[in-house]
Amino acid sequence: MTxxxxxxxxxxxxxxxxxxxxRGFAEAVARVQAVYxxxxxxPLETAAVERAETLLAKGxxxxxxxxxxxxxxxxxxxxxxxxxxxxxTVPLARYVVQNQNELVFPFRxxxxxxxxxxxxxxxxxYRQFYxxxxxxxxxxxxxxxxDAEVLAAGAKALQALEVGDFVLRVxxxxxxxxxxxxxxxxxxxxxxxxxxxDDAEKVGWEKTEAALAALGSKLSGPLxxxxxxxxxxxxxxEVELDEEGRAGLTELQQVLALAKGMGTAETNxxxxxxxxxxxxxxxxxxxxxxLAAAPELGSIMSGGRYDNLAANLGKKPMPGVGxxxxxxxxxxxxxxxEPYASMAASPAAVLLACQDETLLPHYATVAQQLRAAxxxxxxxxxxxxxxxxxxxxxKGLRYALIIGEQEAANGTATLKDFANGTQExxxxxxxxxxxx
Amino acid sequence: MTxxxxxxxxxxxxxxxxxxxxRGFAEAVARVQAVYxxxxxxPLETAAVERAETLLAKGxxxxxxxxxxxxxxxxxxxxxxxxxxxxxTVPLARYVVQNQNELVFPFRxxxxxxxxxxxxxxxxxYRQFYxxxxxxxxxxxxxxxxDAEVLAAGAKALQALEVGDFVLRVxxxxxxxxxxxxxxxxxxxxxxxxxxxDDAEKVGWEKTEAALAALGSKLSGPLxxxxxxxxxxxxxxEVELDEEGRAGLTELQQVLALAKGMGTAETNxxxxxxxxxxxxxxxxxxxxxxLAAAPELGSIMSGGRYDNLAANLGKKPMPGVGxxxxxxxxxxxxxxxEPYASMAASPAAVLLACQDETLLPHYATVAQQLRAAxxxxxxxxxxxxxxxxxxxxxKGLRYALIIGEQEAANGTATLKDFANGTQExxxxxxxxxxxx
Numbered sequence: 001m002t003x004x005x006x007x008x009x010x011x012x013x014x015x016x017x018x019x020x021x022x023r024g025f026a027e028a029v030a031r032v033q034a035v036y037x038x039x040x041x042x043p044l045e046t047a048a049v050e051r052a053e054t055l056l057a058k059g060x061x062x063x064x065x066x067x068x069x070x071x072x073x074x075x076x077x078x079x080x081x082x083x084x085x086x087x088x089t090v091p092l093a094r095y096v097v098q099n100q101n102e103l104v105f106p107f108r109x110x111x112x113x114x115x116x117x118x119x120x121x122x123x124x125x126y127r128q129f130y131x132x133x134x135x136x137x138x139x140x141x142x143x144x145x146x147d148a149e150v151l152a153a154g155a156k157a158l159q160a161l162e163v164g165d166f167v168l169r170v171x172x173x174x175x176x177x178x179x180x181x182x183x184x185x186x187x188x189x190x191x192x193x194x195x196x197x198d199d200a201e202k203v204g205w206e207k208t209e210a211a212l213a214a215l216g217s218k219l220s221g222p223l224x225x226x227x228x229x230x231x232x233x234x235x236x237x238e239v240e241l242d243e244e245g246r247a248g249l250t251e252l253q254q255v256l257a258l259a260k261g262m263g264t265a266e267t268n269x270x271x272x273x274x275x276x277x278x279x280x281x282x283x284x285x286x287x288x289x290x291l292a293a294a295p296e297l298g299s300i301m302s303g304g305r306y307d308n309l310a311a312n313l314g315k316k317p318m319p320g321v322g323x324x325x326x327x328x329x330x331x332x333x334x335x336x337x338e339p340y341a342s343m344a345a346s347p348a349a350v351l352l353a354c355q356d357e358t359l360l361p362h363y364a365t366v367a368q369q370l371r372a373a374x375x376x377x378x379x380x381x382x383x384x385x386x387x388x389x390x391x392x393x394x395k396g397l398r399y400a401l402i403i404g405e406q407e408a409a410n411g412t413a414t415l416k417d418f419a420n421g422t423q424e425x426x427x428x429x430x431x432x433x434x435x436x
Numbered sequence: 437m438t439x440x441x442x443x444x445x446x447x448x449x450x451x452x453x454x455x456x457x458x459r460g461f462a463e464a465v466a467r468v469q470a471v472y473x474x475x476x477x478x479p480l481e482t483a484a485v486e487r488a489e490t491l492l493a494k495g496x497x498x499x500x501x502x503x504x505x506x507x508x509x510x511x512x513x514x515x516x517x518x519x520x521x522x523x524x525t526v527p528l529a530r531y532v533v534q535n536q537n538e539l540v541f542p543f544r545x546x547x548x549x550x551x552x553x554x555x556x557x558x559x560x561x562y563r564q565f566y567x568x569x570x571x572x573x574x575x576x577x578x579x580x581x582x583d584a585e586v587l588a589a590g591a592k593a594l595q596a597l598e599v600g601d602f603v604l605r606v607x608x609x610x611x612x613x614x615x616x617x618x619x620x621x622x623x624x625x626x627x628x629x630x631x632x633x634d635d636a637e638k639v640g641w642e643k644t645e646a647a648l649a650a651l652g653s654k655l656s657g658p659l660x661x662x663x664x665x666x667x668x669x670x671x672x673x674e675v676e677l678d679e680e681g682r683a684g685l686t687e688l689q690q691v692l693a694l695a696k697g698m699g700t701a702e703t704n705x706x707x708x709x710x711x712x713x714x715x716x717x718x719x720x721x722x723x724x725x726x727l728a729a730a731p732e733l734g735s736i737m738s739g740g741r742y743d744n745l746a747a748n749l750g751k752k753p754m755p756g757v758g759x760x761x762x763x764x765x766x767x768x769x770x771x772x773x774e775p776y777a778s779m780a781a782s783p784a785a786v787l788l789a790c791q792d793e794t795l796l797p798h799y800a801t802v803a804q805q806l807r808a809a810x811x812x813x814x815x816x817x818x819x820x821x822x823x824x825x826x827x828x829x830x831k832g833l834r835y836a837l838i839i840g841e842q843e844a845a846n847g848t849a850t851l852k853d854f855a856n857g858t859q860e861x862x863x864x865x866x867x868x869x870x871x872x
Binding site: 010011014015016017019022023026037038039040041042043044045046047048049050051052054056061062063064065066067068069071072082083091094095098099102103104105106108109114116118141143144145146149165184260261262263275344346347348351354356357360364365367368371375376377378379380381382383391394396397433 | 459478492499503507600783803811819
């Protein structure tokens, strides 16, 4: 993870933003949120904690989970075995099962919250970071078009973020399973092969091919050729897939076509058979996303279809599909780009300075009038005028309003524009218009 | 705490909202945020964890603090003794000291985040809840008007929330200390007396008067009479205060006058000498806030001036003043009131139903056009039309758009209005205007 600016925190691995970055992060969140609300996803926040058994049942490693304990034993009865959430998907599955009689399906929610992971303390490894997820959960059945929709919504969100060129690399687990069976992998070997393919970009394809051969495939060479083909959908026509594999291929083709129909540009989405996703619970569509300008971030938006996620928690099948933006990771690069990089450290546009403390009642009236007219305004209440102005400029406020005895008496103010260094005396009722 | 609706969660004491309530909560947060940004407060989020020693140094009881430990020892080196934040004030003090060379003063931030407290598991006692704080931190000095400003901003936030009638009950710690010295309390006895007064509304004033007498005051009767006087500022004229007490009285009078000048209505703010605030770090202004419609909530907005909060963390004095809305507690009542109670469970205004799956490409085009025109729109992709419509109505969507083969061919759509039960056939390009 690249950190193009200072990130600090009380504890290593738990980063915090300075005000300017915090406002950039808030802007990024607001842009994604606006897109997801336009698609009818509703906000959800889950509690920071889950039962430890819920988290560990999902195959998450215990050493990566933060458990909670009172700092003193007294009063701690009844809160054993709770732990901080590790992702937003397990809490969603638990929430949906728990509230299935209250929720209306398809249940569509967005969720932007921190998750906590017991990572090794090292540069770029965060123990707290935000994810921004959407998921659509069906009640018994969920059409394939729902897969296309989360891809299209995710692509739209990235556009709204102004991340530049990006590609959603889409695959299908059924197709991948068919391909792996064609190459001689079944059962546990197939699970292993999926993990090898998932790691290939990290370790290199030569090593992966050797590992696939060592795992027992006589077709590891042709398999890797098919997986890495520039036009995989064409190459696949020459592969004899079994029925499930063919069904997966059809799904992949349909999902791509539907997502494009929903507005995703040809250049922003393509089939990529090398996308495997490590997690067990995916059953169909899988996706990862790479930025052209920052490939070193890895996949900044990932997800897929899971038909059985809540199966061991609830009674009826609840198929779902979702996509997750690693928004903290993305922002480690994004906030150094425009328009985020030039954001001010304060939301205020105007400083109302204090030139004369006896005029505080007049300043109070002026501040109220300007805020009522929609102006975001910070007031200072004392100190040297030069310091007040210098600090307002540092915070990124565009204007300062200076009112002395004379101006107060005749209903005017001096408006200083930090951007171009000018200042002019204006009637008070023109100030709001000027700074709008 | 009254819960006028179902609040559930994976773990007792860690509540979660259903979608409709979640949207109400988000609306409440957005309203407060808009007010605080208009006053030039900038957003801040701190990490969920602090060093345990930082929390415990502030006199917080160890049993109320949640420490973190990995669920497995392996890989946990270097993250001992970290704990979840208990409030937003201690993290702010730590953040300001840590980043004092990067921040511009006065530093003004708002922060709305959950805090965690190891409360006993019982009805209405939450172990996770949100606070919504503003604070202004000065660098060396901070004028008294900053106190008035946080009161005025807080009052404005409550108005924006539409909480009905409320009263900010303002006191001053210097004044209270002077009064207590007049009544014979000094040193540790004074600290004890402040805690007794802080508890008085809970235990009743008769018991408090007796406890004050038992603590050694011969003037416990007159003291309680002054504290509880209907017009305390008038009654105080008859009390012989020492210099600090008189200074506190002057501050209190000035803060009230300034806050009113800043727009706080006479009916929304008054002096109340019974307000003590339990926390040690307050040094001047203290405030609690009671709602007329829900006094059982206790104080839903509290805070005050602290001149020495960061003193043991940093080198130079950083006086601050802040006010905190207990927004989870407030929402336990507020979300059952209008306009929150009638909010929909979805942000979408329109369902674009799926009457005919072969028309999915046409639906995709329609959805894009409507969203581009600013319409928040949810799509369904299959299932019985009647079920699609019923569920959209349940989610609180106002309209459904139904397009069959005929309508698709001639560029029209049937618009169903759930609110009044009507439906009409419209040209597609009129739909956006109609649902706007």
